[in-house]
Amino acid sequence: MGSSDEKTDLQTPLILISGQEYDLDSKGKFTKDEILTEAKKQIFLAGPMMFVNLLMSLVQTISVMFVGHVGELALSGASMATSFASVTGFSLLVGMACALDTYCGQAYGAKQYHMLGVHMQRAMLVLLLVSIPLACIWATAGDILQILGQDRAIAVEAGIYARYMIPSIFPFALLQCQFRFLQTQNNVVPMMLTSGFTTLFHIPICWLLITKFGLGSKGAALANGISYWTNDVFLALYIVFSPSCKATWTGFSKEAVHNVSKFVWLAVPSAVMVCLEIWSYEIMVIVSGLLPNPTLETSVLSISVRVANELGAGRPKGARLAVFMATFMVAIESVVAVVVIILGRNIWGYCFSSEEDVVSYVSQMMLLIAVTNLADGVLSVLNGVARGCGWQKIGAIVNLASFYIIGIPLGVVLAFVLHLGGKGLWTGIIAAVFAQTIFLSIITIRTNWEAEVKFSC
Template sequence: MGTKVFVEMRKQLGLAGPLIASSILECSLQTISVIFVGHLGELSLSSSAMATAFAWVTGFSVMLGMAGGLDTLCGQAYGAGKYSMLSIHMQKAMVVLVVVCIPIAILWAFSGQILLGLGQDTEISVAAESYARMMIPSLFAFGLVQSHFRFLAAQNLVLPILLSAGSTSLLHLLLCWLLVYKTSLGNKGAALAISISHWFNLLLVLAYVRLSPACKETWIGFSKEGLHVHGVLEFIKLAIPSALMTCLETWSFDVLIILSGLLPDPKLETSVMTVSLNISSLTFMICYGFGTAISTRVSNELGANHPKDARLAVRVMLSLAAVEGLVVGLVLFSARNICGEAFSNEREIVESIAKMVPLLAFSHIMDGIRCVLSGAIRGCGKQKIGAIVNFVAYYFVGIPTSSLLALVFHFRWKGLWAGLMCAFLVQDLTYGIIILRTNWEKEALKASGTV
């Protein structure tokens, strides 16, 4: 048993390491832009932060979530040895995601009016709309990149994902410096840099999938079967609940941004919440990498009809996530007095962030457990259950508690985050119960196509 645990741990670290690094690098595109813009002034920071939040809540989270349907389809197909199906599944995803991008792009074009309708500051809303419009091209590239990343991850081809994300981040640093500080674009230059970087990332991953011998068996070229109505519906049935799993969670974070705009000092409160979410998002990418890795491991083992190995994979990954959570939480707490300085020169913002970081450190521990359990649920194809859990956790527990603590009891941004942590706790407990009650033998039979 000890040998199996060691072998499983080595597999998971080999998967999770590059996935964590690539997730952090990919997330860093938004964060790098906010950092560059933050030094232009409080309005630039708050408006770009508002636009970034709006873009995530209405677009990027939808793409990320819908692509999660490939975690199940590609992962189980690869485990079952049905290699050509990975190409077909990815083509379905690409078609669906591009179509979904069109109405989202229209929404972004009128984001300023929407933010004003939600009661946001006029000056912030107008500037946020200009920022969001410059990011529209990035939306289409992001959806296609996510489809390719899931296709590669299902085959355990994670190093190309890391190299692509790393190259893109380096380019993005240069672009932000040039477009923000060396042109008259200002904060809009940071948004344009995001669009250029995402398209560069897409070109890199397209070249690898179509030219690499590693994808020779799984990439069969474009096929009519990938456009078959039945096959597209098969993807949509998983993609919609998968998107809801991601979006219901992501939307709750952005509701906090909107709520922070209703507090007495909206520019300060919005800036503090945005910087906190950026810090949390960066550390969350470690957990997200664990979640993607366990989703791959579970779906591969279920597709290969190895239920005991799938169950063992979940237990090992939970142990790794718990250790990582404690380590990163301690690092965050130790660096609490300097975290804010990376995002702003405003002393009040920096001091407020220092007070918020202990809460971020504690919530990161819960993030790791939640991501592993939700990743296992995606690997089993139980996205519908996950969507229900997230809806209850955030919209019946988290957001009402945040609103009460921040707006009624006047705990401001601390109250907003404390309510969110209540939602994390509900998720962790409910996901844990679901995984404990999972019939792994039955799931393996379904995934391997023997029933």
């Protein structure tokens, strides 16, 4: 049986911003001071988290960029392996860790601070256990990709890269738990600093392993694990020794092994909601390996996915004012991102490859990514609202319909029937993103925030 504190913490509201509840009156007009206060809260919370997410995605992106200058086949293999790892491992761990947004957030709001450490330990235990079978899947990635009909040369290269990425899955799992432990306390600056250092540290590590030690793409894969472990160690030291975590981290506790099933019960739908969206992008990269000239198509589509991920927005959540302010700010960010994408469309390709055909194809794909980003920014806010309000099941249904009933089938038809290649696959992604945005917008606009907060209470 769990402690009485743990039972109580599950009864606290889900909708929390900076540890405070919103006014139940959702129909009143907002004052200038309220708007400015909300804007400051989101800038100081979502801003650093946006950079943390960006820096985390850069670790794998930098590795792929280094591999791209080893050769086109190496780039295709690393791209395929990175997508495979995302579909079969990283996305699942990210989704399951999202359960801590609820549990740690509720514990912090109820001022049951020691429970944050208990929830984090429980999540770490579950995610590490889940990582073991995932590592076994990665070990056989090459064979699985060949069974799925991928080009043999690319599949073999991807299998080697995936095996050398296995040491990265365990620190990645721990890192997701640490992030959410700190984020729910609004303690996000340390994550930004450690992630920034880790990303900078990752560059010379890749160079040493790939160039000086002559490991090629294997060195890039190993560098991921080294960087994740480095970030883990820094955050662990901060959590243990920082006065700001004194109340929330009280040491290892036997409570962490209690109510594991309750954590899993919430972690599974959270994982489904996150995975359905992430998988759709990575599935497109894997499917691109079935196109004519698979080496070029896989390389370019993977680069497109990485660039789109890097320019993605944060994960704000909350009630009506938070939604309006988050949408407004992320819309501005999306416009800036679109300008960056368009102006730099002839440059992005050189970051990943020196092959002219790759660079030229990437330049064309950047225009499609710019269109995607217009809706993707607002979509990130709507997904955050869904998680904040506990709509994981609704979000999973919307993602399933948008990507797997509309997006992927449309992309496959355009790519293989109408012979549009990678452009056709990405057009399917655009359709899915806009469909998802429309569905979630309707749900959010029709939400009665007063009833939502009362229900959450």
